Amino acid sequence: MNLDPNVPEGPLEQKWDLHRFQLKLVNPANKRRYNIIVVGSGLAGASAAASMAELGYNVDCFCYQDSPRRAHSVAAQGGINAAKNYQNDGDSVYRLFYDTVKGGDYRSREANVHRLAQLSTAIIDQCVAQGVPFAREYGGMLDNRSFGGAQVSRTFFARGQTGQQLLLGAYSALCRQIGAGKVKMHPRSEMLDLVLLGGRAVGITVRDLCTGQISSHAADAVVLATGGYANVFFLSTNAKGCNVTAAYRAHRRGALFANPCFTQIHPTCIPVSGDYQSKLTLMSESLRNDGRIWVPEKAGDRRKPSEIPEAERDYYLERRYPSFGNLVPRDVASRAAKAVCDEGRGVGETGLGVYLDFADAIGRMGHDAIQDRYGNLFEMYDKITGEDPYRVPMRIFPALHYTMGGLWVDYNLMSTVPGLFVLGEANFSDHGANRLGASALMQGLADGYFIIPYTIGDYLARAGKCPVDAGHSEFAGAEQQARERIDRLLAIKGKRTPDSFHRELGRLLWDHCGMARSRQGLEQALERIPTLRDEFWQEVTVVGKAADLNQTLEKAGRVADFLEFAELMCRDALTRDESCGAHFREEHQSEEGEALRNDEEYSHVSAWEFTGAGQEPNLHKEPLQFEHVSLTTRSYK
Amino acid sequence: MNVTLVVWRQAGPGEKGRMVSHEARDISRHMSFLELLDVVNERLIENGDDPIAFDHDCREGICGMCGAVINGVAHGHLSHTTLCQLHMRHFRDGETIYIEPFRARAFPVIKDLVVDRSALDKIIQAGGFVSVNTGSPPDANAIPIGKERAERAFDAASCIGCGACVAACPNASAMLFTSAKITQLALLPQGQPERHDRVRRMVAAMEQAGFGGCSNHAECEAVCPKGIRLGFIAQLNRDQISASLRR
Numbered sequence: 001m002n003l004d005p006n007v008p009e010g011p012l013e014q015k016w017d018l019h020r021f022q023l024k025l026v027n028p029a030n031k032r033r034y035n036i037i038v039v040g041s042g043l044a045g046a047s048a049a050a051s052m053a054e055l056g057y058n059v060d061c062f063c064y065q066d067s068p069r070r071a072h073s074v075a076a077q078g079g080i081n082a083a084k085n086y087q088n089d090g091d092s093v094y095r096l097f098y099d100t101v102k103g104g105d106y107r108s109r110e111a112n113v114h115r116l117a118q119l120s121t122a123i124i125d126q127c128v129a130q131g132v133p134f135a136r137e138y139g140g141m142l143d144n145r146s147f148g149g150a151q152v153s154r155t156f157f158a159r160g161q162t163g164q165q166l167l168l169g170a171y172s173a174l175c176r177q178i179g180a181g182k183v184k185m186h187p188r189s190e191m192l193d194l195v196l197l198g199g200r201a202v203g204i205t206v207r208d209l210c211t212g213q214i215s216s217h218a219a220d221a222v223v224l225a226t227g228g229y230a231n232v233f234f235l236s237t238n239a240k241g242c243n244v245t246a247a248y249r250a251h252r253r254g255a256l257f258a259n260p261c262f263t264q265i266h267p268t269c270i271p272v273s274g275d276y277q278s279k280l281t282l283m284s285e286s287l288r289n290d291g292r293i294w295v296p297e298k299a300g301d302r303r304k305p306s307e308i309p310e311a312e313r314d315y316y317l318e319r320r321y322p323s324f325g326n327l328v329p330r331d332v333a334s335r336a337a338k339a340v341c342d343e344g345r346g347v348g349e350t351g352l353g354v355y356l357d358f359a360d361a362i363g364r365m366g367h368d369a370i371q372d373r374y375g376n377l378f379e380m381y382d383k384i385t386g387e388d389p390y391r392v393p394m395r396i397f398p399a400l401h402y403t404m405g406g407l408w409v410d411y412n413l414m415s416t417v418p419g420l421f422v423l424g425e426a427n428f429s430d431h432g433a434n435r436l437g438a439s440a441l442m443q444g445l446a447d448g449y450f451i452i453p454y455t456i457g458d459y460l461a462r463a464g465k466c467p468v469d470a471g472h473s474e475f476a477g478a479e480q481q482a483r484e485r486i487d488r489l490l491a492i493k494g495k496r497t498p499d500s501f502h503r504e505l506g507r508l509l510w511d512h513c514g515m516a517r518s519r520q521g522l523e524q525a526l527e528r529i530p531t532l533r534d535e536f537w538q539e540v541t542v543v544g545k546a547a548d549l550n551q552t553l554e555k556a557g558r559v560a561d562f563l564e565f566a567e568l569m570c571r572d573a574l575t576r577d578e579s580c581g582a583h584f585r586e587e588h589q590s591e592e593g594e595a596l597r598n599d600e601e602y603s604h605v606s607a608w609e610f611t612g613a614g615q616e617p618n619l620h621k622e623p624l625q626f627e628h629v630s631l632t633t634r635s636y637k
Numbered sequence: 638m639n640v641t642l643v644v645w646r647q648a649g650p651g652e653k654g655r656m657v658s659h660e661a662r663d664i665s666r667h668m669s670f671l672e673l674l675d676v677v678n679e680r681l682i683e684n685g686d687d688p689i690a691f692d693h694d695c696r697e698g699i700c701g702m703c704g705a706v707i708n709g710v711a712h713g714h715l716s717h718t719t720l721c722q723l724h725m726r727h728f729r730d731g732e733t734i735y736i737e738p739f740r741a742r743a744f745p746v747i748k749d750l751v752v753d754r755s756a757l758d759k760i761i762q763a764g765g766f767v768s769v770n771t772g773s774p775p776d777a778n779a780i781p782i783g784k785e786r787a788e789r790a791f792d793a794a795s796c797i798g799c800g801a802c803v804a805a806c807p808n809a810s811a812m813l814f815t816s817a818k819i820t821q822l823a824l825l826p827q828g829q830p831e832r833h834d835r836v837r838r839m840v841a842a843m844e845q846a847g848f849g850g851c852s853n854h855a856e857c858e859a860v861c862p863k864g865i866r867l868g869f870i871a872q873l874n875r876d877q878i879s880a881s882l883r884r
Binding site for chain 2: 050066074139141161165187241496500541549
């Protein structure tokens with residue numbers, strides 16, 4: 001297996017420039033001869049589809065939602081980073097690059113991250129030109145805020161709805177191309193398989209979610225922008241429909257999957273309240289700027305928060321990390337919350353929660369100032385929990401939020417399958433072992449607006465047109481396999497619902513492959529997952545028909561893929577015998593409980609090759625070289 | 638708590654639908670309305686029955702995918718709330734709850750509570766954008782926009798495209814939806830070059846999709862989960878008049 005990252009030669013600052021010069025071009029008049037498939041319509045997918053259509057390519061874009069405007073990028077709250085240095089506070093492309101590599105705990109590719117930082121500024125220009133209403137100062141200039149893991153203010157934001165506004169910008173560009181006939185949009189469509197011809201990606205198999213019809217679509221290149229896999233844990237902050245199927249099906253067809261164990265847990269979510277819970281809701285990290293996090297000093301203290309005197313409270317983040325206090329990075333804050341709950345000091349009915357208390361901030365700045373800053377978040381909390389956070393401290397707990405791992409891609413964002421490109425959260429590229437806040441939106445849009453339009457041209461110029469159409473036997477074979485799988489699911493007629501298996505898988509992963517992982521726990525999970533998968537294929541019940549809108553069938557197909565993917569994730573977590581970023585192995589921690597990296601042995605990307613269902617996958621390593629950033633231990637004390 | 642759900646069940650497009658009763662026992666007050674439907678559906682599936690089909694995705698009130706008419710009100714009786722953010726604590730033990738799809742000529746029912754809202758996308762495709770190609774813009778701060786104006790544009794931009802406004806309108810009009818996009822871009826300097834052409838094209842697309850006209854009932858504003866205001870429709874009308882004078 002050739003795992004060449006194709007990082008261009010030359011000084012770091014000039015790599016992307018030189019590379020763009022070296023990339024082959026497709027003559028403007030010839031672009032309309034090429035067809036490109038884009039799967040997913042979030043920030044990465046919509047921006048890619050629109051930008052490639054503007055260049056003249058014919059694009060088919062697929063999404064499972066009823067409209068491309070609903071992709072889960074819409075839910076991002078906080079903001080988007082860019083090295084504009086509008087605040088004159090010392091920011092630069094190099095500083096954004098450096099912060100991102102450090103924040104990722106030195107498990108990302110330097111050249112990719114530097115390009116991301118370079119492109120960050122053009123993203124803001126593009127979005128403003130589209131009419132994205134970013135926050136502004138009274139003089140009419142753009143406003144910025146600071147965010148975790150950085151000491152400069154480089155985050156652009158649109159109230160608490162930055163993702164929504166950026167997505168509506170990309171969606172509007174996409175709509176313009178749909179109206180112009182350059183993009184054909186296929187909503188309520190789910191990709192079930194990738195089709196290869198002679199090792200090259202030439203199309204996809206799709207199920208129409210309204211009619212159940214299976215169809216084939218051929219193209220000269222396929223772009224996956226299908227998001228992350230946090231829903232493997234059942235409970236996460238992802239939308240209910242988010243799934244790993246497109247990425248995992250591509251993996252089964254030969255695309256290597258990189259660093260699947262790098263999953264980010266967000267410290268400030270609303271705690272689980274009961275067995276019926278269907279998803280978790282994030283409260284923006286910005287709340288930690290003014291809220292103080294605490295638990296009772298004594299285990300089992302069931303008094304109301306107002307009855308616990310100051311002296312009997314433990315502000316554990318301020319105690320353990322006096323210099324960063326409540327603003328330590330996400331992974332550190334999450335593990336600290338787990339630790340106090342494990343000691344029996346958690347709050348709320350379930351004991352799985354900690355207080356985020358605004359009493360001091362309200363006392364210092366007044367009710368109105370807090371309302372100005374966090375009004376919509378407080379309202380959302382009140383709506384969900386029925387408690388008023390102006391009077392009672394919020395209860396928060398960590399939850400699965402984002403996945404840094406994804407399909408392996410080279411510098412051109414091409415996977416190990418020629419002609420298959422992967423963008424946004426679906427690839428593994430830029431965030432290493434831990435993503436900094438406000439960097440996901442940046443990466444999705446950099447990939448879609450400014451990278452894929454160049455690199456796909458180079459591929460098409462070299463590979464030429466796909467020689468076959470969707471009538472070819474490879475497509476018929478893939479369709480047949482997809483139909484057989486659906487028929488098999490419908491024929492089981494067992495006793496358990498797809499959701500009940502999904503919940504069980506989620507609990508297992510949360511316990512053994514969540515915030516803290518150990519050899520013993522991971523081995524237990526690796527033993528249990530295959531038997532759970534067997535039980536699924538024997539006991540699941542899927543009602544209804546194949547040729548219909550059938551949401552149970554949709555779920556069952558996704559859960560079946562999660563049940564295979566979960567094993568890969570646990571195997572990766574077991575093999576990476578070090579703690580780094582969001583991946584915390586209990587065996588590798590300092591006496592104070594801090595993560596211990598092992599750069600000697602694990603400074604590489606783990607890229608896994610599929611060898612067959614239930615078979616051990618092959619591990620390929622892409623070594624990471626750090627020429628510009630010196631590897632240090634992160635310290636937030 | 639226990640509730641009785643009376644739900645619109647329709648097997649497919651163009652088929653005859655009817656209201657069907659489903660019992661929900663031992664429901665937690667802290668459940669969201671969609672979690673209530675999840676629980677009812679799990680029991681239906683276990684019994685081999687067809688579950689209630691409904692649209693949903695983010696379940697945090699921002700994607701706009703969910704929505705149904707609850708006891709006659711789009712998204713339910715709580716103001717500024719999407720269906721996914723409506724919790725059972727706002728209902729009474731023993732209550733009978735009527736659940737119907739968003740109904741409008743332009744929103745045909747696909748199955749049960751799932752409707753086809755692609756007509757809203759068609760309105761945006763007709764002109765709800767600034768024609769700017771990737772890579773061509775000037776520096777972001779080269780376009781100064783006053784804070785107050787930017788905030789008003791944001792108010793209009795916060796529409797989530799759920800379609801509740803259409804479902805609530807006696808004329809099944811999409812004026813609130815259309816006017817929100819028109820107002821957002823009319824308030825911003827970026828939107829000026831295409832301003833008049835935009836309003837013409839979007840209104841034409843709205844009419845072509847089968848949405849009715851506005852006769853100032855204001856039901857749309859009352860159910861909008863994001864507080865999109867009726868004043869935006871006045872902005873649309875003003876722009877439409879000035880566009881017609883320039884033709």
